[in-house]
Every structure is written in structure tokens, then in C-alpha cells.
Amino acid sequence: MSQTSGDVWSPVITPFGADLAPDRQRFVAHCQWLTSNGVGLAVFGTNSEANSMTVAEKQTLLKALVDGGVDPTRIMPGTGSCTIDDCVALTREAVDAGCAGVLMLPPFYYKGVSDEGLFRYYSEVINRVANSRLRIYLYHIPPVTHVPLSFELIERLRDAFPGIIAGIKDSGGDWAHTKGLTERFAGQDFAVYAGSERFLLDTLRAGGAGCISATANVNPAAIVELARHWQANDADDRQQNLNVVRDLFEKYPLIPAMKAATAYFSGKDAWRRVRPPLVELEEQHVSELVSSLKTTGFQMEGVGEASHG
């Protein structure tokens, strides 16, 4: 059987300095560490605090990555915004840089908007970017946006923009929904990604492409290992081991917890910093998290070292 390997991407956590400005050097180093572990770079996602950053900051970070020698076909920036013009600006930059694609939130301020309105939003963005190399991965994350993407909308977008609407990330947290997406859409021309490695094995078995998962920031090697060997006899055991680690992180607010672990295992305390309205993990919880991780044999080998190029 020649089934291909599953694909793992990480919504890369963003390092901030004491003034809360993004730390380009630490960002590029973390991205290089992730790619050296086989993880693609879904930079500017929910877990990247992307909506807490300006468009200009994201443009600067993307440029730093490409200038830093990171392969753009392993970069899939989040470019969705409430504002068409901001979305178009960042999407254009990603296409011009040769990125694999972009992960695109729906506009998330207004609630109860119609499929027609969302269709017009995505259409307007696509028509303005006006580049056949554009690949859009839709981003379904109703617990955060409260703006779900219906199957009808996805179908209408695929019909209108074949080749450009290339897949979806399902961060709804509901396996039945992800399964439904794979049954209706998964295939050569449409990649269904689970929003958590908790559903990685199920997604691959259902014909999906892999996962784009927060904790791929901290547990990349083990997640990639399962994605590569998902048809091996020990796949269910591997999945179980991934879930144990995920459970430990999910005891706390996920972004501060991942940043705390990265700070601990890299020895770079500045990693703990988050932008408001998020709050960094308190000391006691950091100790609890690190202790519990260590009992599982968890490590982040090589994280925070100067170069992984």
C-alpha cells in the first residue's frame, strides 16, 4: 500500500519582547526547530496571537522567515481578518513569497451572518488577490469566531473557485463534524485538516490530510512520527501517547501553557510572555505542568538552540 504520509502543521507561537514587540530572531529560530522536526509553519494562527498583531508586524515576521532561509512551501500563514483590505494585503504577500497557501478565518466581528455574505467576503478577497497560485485553506473555528462555515458555503466556494479553495482546518473540536467534512470533500484537491492531533489518526483513516495543531509547537516529533506511520501496528498506541501530552497542556489555558513549556525547555524565560487580553501562566501552574510533562518522558529536544537550519 502506497498511502502517503500525513501532514502536520503548527500554528506557531509568537515570541514577544519586554515591550511586547515580536522577537524576530526567536521566531525564526522556533520555526526552524519546528521544520527540523517535520512540522509545517501555519504562522499567524489563533495560537500565534495573530489577531493581537498588526498587519505590518505579520508582514515583517513573514519576511524574516523567508529571508532566514525557511522553505516557503512549508509556510501557510493565517491571513483572515474582519477587514477585506487587511486580509488581501497579507494574502498577497504570502502568495508573492511562494507560500504553500493561506489559512483564512471568516470575518469574525458580526454574528449570524449569511452564507451569501461569507461567500461575498471570500470572493472579494480572491478577486482582489487575483493570482492563480493562491491556495486557500478555510478556517472553521466556531468556539472562537462564532461564525461557522457551512458545508453549503464550502461547496459553493469550491465550485466558484476550483483549485483555489484547497482545504479546510476544522477546529470545532467535534469529530463528527470533521468526519462529515472528509466524507463530503476530502480528496486529491481538498485537504481536510483536524484542528487537534487528538483526531490525527481518525482524520487520516477517514481520508483527511493531517492536522494543524497548537501542541505541534511543543510535541512536534511525536506527532509527525504518528502522521508518517499511521498505518503501522502501533498507531493507536502512538495516538494514545499524544493524547496524554495534549491532556496535560489542556489543563491550562493552552497558549500560555505552551509558551511556559517552551520557556522552560529552551531556558528562555521571555517565551512566557503573551499579549493582553491573554495572561501568562502563573508560577505554580508552570511547575505543575512541567512536573507532569516530565513524568511522561516529554522533552523538547534542541528547542531554543541557535540554529536548526
Added chain:
Amino acid sequence: MSQTSGDVWSPVITPFGADLAPDRQRFVAHCQWLTSNGVGLAVFGTNSEANSMTVAEKQTLLKALVDGGVDPTRIMPGTGSCTIDDCVALTREAVDAGCAGVLMLPPFYYKGVSDEGLFRYYSEVINRVANSRLRIYLYHIPPVTHVPLSFELIERLRDAFPGIIAGIKDSGGDWAHTKGLTERFAGQDFAVYAGSERFLLDTLRAGGAGCISATANVNPAAIVELARHWQANDADDRQQNLNVVRDLFEKYPLIPAMKAATAYFSGKDAWRRVRPPLVELEEQHVSELVSSLKTTGFQMEGVGEASHG
């Protein structure tokens, strides 16, 4: 009894051209029409489609208003954003222009954030703007943001930034909540605004300041009339009449409905245009709305005329 008049503000609807760019001239003219009817300009609010616009577009419109001779003490721009830097940029501009204050959404991407995180967000903005002339009106609109502002947060902010935290707009749609705000906070140094003229009379009787209401875009004179004469014998009748008009608009998506009415009564069809993900009101609904409005004697006298300066 020397009770002062209630205060009415409108989250000004934004006119767009065929390319969806803001139409500065129509914008300034509509603002002048509103002020000539006694309504203050809460530009860049929810009903302004402000989060569908870039920071630069809002800066340009604000400048056009001030350059157009509009009294800045009657302007209260919405400046809240998911991004501290974007919020600070627009807030600074508003303070420098001498605006009455700013209406500030909490960061609205992440859900379930803590009061501590929201406190840090507002504190960071205030500290960066660093201007004692700053007046912040908090914007509580949980049906849209899903990020409520608790009484404890309001109190903590007032204690930390006396004079700067100047009031709140309550768009929760729950009178008990607005009443609770007036009981706990309303007074000389804290203005409680209802988010709809439906609660205007109740708010003024409870010691609140007035309302900041969408439909003040289309029914300004009558709303201001009640605010000025809320202690008159016919106040309840006036409130009832306002509610009848509000009901008619609320049969439809509010922003497209207000724009459709403005288009009809100004004779400028371009007013119907909205930015995605919103969708303009369909023809049949426009006819229904206009007919039903006319049966009440509703009019928008002078709207769309060249100058109200």
C-alpha cells in the same frame, strides 16, 4: 427641577462607493445632518461597519470630519480593536483631534478571557496613549463580541484610571443589566448610555446619560426630542412612538435596513451598499420597510442635501 437634557449619539453608518471604498463626501454630509438634528457622532461603531475598515480608512474619515468643520466635541469615535497597537493609533488621533472621547470595544477575538487580561489590555492602551485628555467609554456588546465587561472590571478600571474611564455603552439588550450599571456607577463622572433608544427614557429616569443608538442614524430628531423633554408629561408617549419605528427597522438586519431607508429618503441609492460579510437589503424588503415607515409619518427631513453645516 434643573435636570439636564439627555444625550443622544449615533454610531454613524458609513457610505461606500462602487469599489467599496468609503465615500468621504457623503460621510461628512450625513454627519452634518445628524449634528444639525442634535445627534452626536459615535463614528466607527458596530453599525458603522468599523471592523470591516482598515485603521487608515478610519483615520482618513476622521480627518475629513474635522477638516469639514464638524465640532470635535460632538465626535466619539470607536477605536477598540483586537490589536493594542491599532487601538492606540486611532485613539491617539481622536485625542489629538479634540474628540469628546472614544468608545472602546474589548479585544474580541479570544473568548473566555479573564478580567485580569482585559484590565491589562485597557491599561496598556491608556498607558501608551499617555494623554490626560483621554476619555474612554467602555463598549459592552456581548451579543456581538461574546466578551462581556463585568462590573468588577469596570470598577477596577475606574479606580486605576479616574477621570479617564468616563462611561459605558450597554448594548447587551437587557434592561436589568443597564439598570444595574446606573445603580452602581451612574453619576457626574460616569455616563451610562443605553445601546438602544428603546431604553432611553428608562435610562434617563435611572440617572443614566442617554443613548448611543443605531436608529439615531435614521430617526434622530424624534429621539433627541425625547432626550430633551424626558421629564415632560408626554414622555412615555414619545418613547412608545420611538419604539414603533425601531420595531419596523428591527424586522430586518439593522445595518442594511438603515442604509436602505437612508438611500430611499435621500434619493442616493449608493447608500444601500454594505461591505461583506453583510448583505444589502433585497428590493422587496426595502419596499415593505419604506411602506411601513410611511404609515407612521416617518421621514428623514433634509437627509442627503448638500450642506447642513
